[in-house]
Amino acid sequence: MSVLLELDHVCLAYDTPRGMRTVTPSLNLQLERGHIGCLLGASGCGKSTVLRAIAGFEPVRQGRILLEGKLLSSPQQQVEPELRHVGMMFQDYALFPHMNVARNVGFGLRRQDRAERDRRVAEMLEMVGLSKAGDSYPHELSGGQQQRVALARALAPSPELLLLDEPFSNLDADTREHLAEEVRDILRCTGHTAILVTHNQAEAFAIADRIGSLSGGMLQYWESPATLRENMCKPVAQASHGRRHIAQTLRL
Numbered sequence: 001m002s003v004l005l006e007l008d009h010v011c012l013a014y015d016t017p018r019g020m021r022t023v024t025p026s027l028n029l030q031l032e033r034g035h036i037g038c039l040l041g042a043s044g045c046g047k048s049t050v051l052r053a054i055a056g057f058e059p060v061r062q063g064r065i066l067l068e069g070k071l072l073s074s075p076q077q078q079v080e081p082e083l084r085h086v087g088m089m090f091q092d093y094a095l096f097p098h099m100n101v102a103r104n105v106g107f108g109l110r111r112q113d114r115a116e117r118d119r120r121v122a123e124m125l126e127m128v129g130l131s132k133a134g135d136s137y138p139h140e141l142s143g144g145q146q147q148r149v150a151l152a153r154a155l156a157p158s159p160e161l162l163l164l165d166e167p168f169s170n171l172d173a174d175t176r177e178h179l180a181e182e183v184r185d186i187l188r189c190t191g192h193t194a195i196l197v198t199h200n201q202a203e204a205f206a207i208a209d210r211i212g213s214l215s216g217g218m219l220q221y222w223e224s225p226a227t228l229r230e231n232m233c234k235p236v237a238q239a240s241h242g243r244r245h246i247a248q249t250l251r252l
């Protein structure tokens with residue numbers, strides 16, 4: 001499989017009144033095409049900042065972000081967010097309240113002709129099981145349905161990469177579990193590459209091809225669920241040196 005996304009020694013930081021606050025001094029990450037990667041980590045460790053940098057909303061102080069080998073971000077160059085072919089889905093759905101579902105889903109297709117846009121919107125609504133909801137408004141839908149609309153909207157322009165920032169955390173436990181599985185199946189079926197940020201370890205194991213934990217501005221590991229499970233079952237002392245951290249951080 002080929003690498004779709006690469007973060008190469010990426011430094012992300014915020015300017016604050018008290019000086020620069022570094023979030024990641026030198027982050028490395030590679031995600032293969034068609035894979036779903038999950039970023040875990042304590043609140044405030046920088047997961048959303050990393051997603052925002054990939055989407056083009058935060059500058060890179062050092063290092064590079066590449067998509068399909070093409071430079072998206074470096075200190076010298078910053079491709080505009082709308083030109084990155086990167087879609088985003090957030091925990092608060094971020095739907096436009098004054099637009100009906102069909103217009104929300106078609107929002108990223110404004111430059112396409114009407115017939116093509118309508119066809120794509122219908123296809124996306126069918127994919128998320130909301131074929132009949134095109135004329136409804138977001139406030140008429142449940143949280144899970146609104147998040148399905150948000151997924152349809154994010155995927156409508158066929159992004160190369162989808163970024164999901166805690167998209168299920170506002171939902172009740174049952175809806176959350178079902179929708180997480182549904183989103184995984186849709187992404188597998190469409191072959192999309194995605195990064196999911198979550199606090200929920202079970203969700204990460206259910207969805208991901210690669211799971212990583214961000215701590216101290218570094219990715220502590222970036223492994224398949226199978227490898228992580230294997231390490232969790234071993235006594236910490238028996239885990240290979242480089243993988244001891246996995247066993248220690250994931251042991252419940």
Ligand SMILES: Nc1ncnc2c1ncn2[C@@H]1O[C@H](COP(=O)(O)OP(=O)(O)OP(=O)(O)O)[C@@H](O)[C@H]1O
Pocket residue numbers: 014015016021023041042043044045046047048049050
């Ligand atoms: N605009 C900003 N200016 C200054 N500091 C910021 C800004 N945005 C975020 N931070 C700080 O950067 C750090 C990383 O924030 P970020 O939101 O990326 O963390 P996170 O891991 O996504 O947290 P959570 O899981 O709670 O959403 C935090 O310490 C936060 O306070």
